[in-house]
Amino acid sequence: DAGITQSPRHKVTETGTPVTLRCHQTENHRYMYWYRQDPGHGLRLIHYSYGVKDTDKGEVSDGYSVSRSKTEDFLLTLESATSSQTSVYFCAISTSGGRTDTQYFGPGTRLTVL
Amino acid sequence: GENVEQHPSTLSVQEGDSAVIKCTYSDSASNYFPWYKQELGKGPQLIIDIRSNVGEKKDQRIAVTLNKTAKHFSLHITETQPEDSAVYFCAASINSGYALNFGKGTSLLVTP
Numbered sequence: 001d002a003g004i005t006q007s008p009r010h011k012v013t014e015t016g017t018p019v020t021l022r023c024h025q026t027e028n029h030r031y032m033y034w035y036r037q038d039p040g041h042g043l044r045l046i047h048y049s050y051g052v053k054d055t056d057k058g059e060v061s062d063g064y065s066v067s068r069s070k071t072e073d074f075l076l077t078l079e080s081a082t083s084s085q086t087s088v089y090f091c092a093i094s095t096s097g098g099r100t101d102t103q104y105f106g107p108g109t110r111l112t113v114l
Numbered sequence: 115g116e117n118v119e120q121h122p123s124t125l126s127v128q129e130g131d132s133a134v135i136k137c138t139y140s141d142s143a144s145n146y147f148p149w150y151k152q153e154l155g156k157g158p159q160l161i162i163d164i165r166s167n168v169g170e171k172k173d174q175r176i177a178v179t180l181n182k183t184a185k186h187f188s189l190h191i192t193e194t195q196p197e198d199s200a201v202y203f204c205a206a207s208i209n210s211g212y213a214l215n216f217g218k219g220t221s222l223l224v225t226p
Contacts, residue, residue, distance in 0.1 A: 042120075042203060042216035043158070058213060090157055101146060103214055105157035 003027045004106035006091050012112045019078040021109050023091030025071075031094035032074040033058075033103065034066060036087040043090065049074055081113045116141040118206050120217025128225055133194050135220045137204035138186040144206040147187045148214070149178060152201045162189070194224045 003026035013019050023032060034046040035058075045058030047066040055066050063085060067075045078085055091106040117140040127133050139147075145166035150158035164171045164178045164187065171178050175194075180187040187206075191198055201221050205214040 040218060042218040043214075044216070045213045048213075102160065102163065103148070104160060105150075107157050 004091060004093060004104065006089075006106040006109050008109060009107065010110045012114065013081050014114050015082055016080050019081050019111065019113075021076045021089055021091075021111070023074045023076070023106060025074075025093050027093075027095075028071050029093040029095055030071075032068065033092040033094075034064075034074065034076045035090045035092060035105075036060065037090060037108075038087050046076065046089075081111075083113050085111065086113045087111060116144060116206055116208070116213075116215040118204060118215050118217045120204050120220060122220060123218065124221045124223075126223045126225065127194055129194060129196060131194055133191045133198070133222055133224075135189045135202055135204070135222070136186060137188070137206070137217050138184075139206040139215075140185070141206070141208065142182075142185065143208045144185075144215075146207045147178070147180060148205050149176075149189050150203045150205070152203065152219075154200075158203060191222075194222075196224050196226055198222060199224045 005024045007022045031050055033048040035043040037043045044060045046060055046064050047058050049055045049068045052068055065077045089109045092103040095102050120137045148163035149161050151161045152158045162173050162176050162178050164180050169180055175192045177190040201219045203219050204217040207214045
């Protein structure tokens, strides 16, 4: 699992509440990513980071924000959760120092928005 | 952007048989093609990858082939075992970019 942990692993919340998911890595890799996985859609990139305080949007970024104040932590925030954000969220890191190369995924967070 | 199509969506084989999963991509600039295996309740696990300067790569029972002209690549699993049962995802990316673009997955079932 390339030293990646995600917390919480499961969360149930209500529409309109803020939610923050945490990704933690132990190996000081520069590139970190947040994906969501939905049936019929595979994995889609939400946001990524290429260094501390350096982040950018992915394919499905609407309704999400991210922060990276330390190399090891990449936070994903849903400011006001909606039912369409019910999904499984995966964090990934790139080990090669390149951009898209060799991404390894964490165990995932299952989020349910009621 | 890049569009990755993956077929079939489900595949059932008997133990010992071979399994083949195929993907096509749309962006001719794509040059990195990983394959992931995902077991129930777990994150995707990288099993093999190939770059556009190579036509084939093998790792024990797993091989990947790439046809750049036709813009398709395939995963081959030989001598399948029940523990190969999982969902397999292909992906494609441009090395100068940041995103892996995934196919929608193939659910492989290997029956004893």
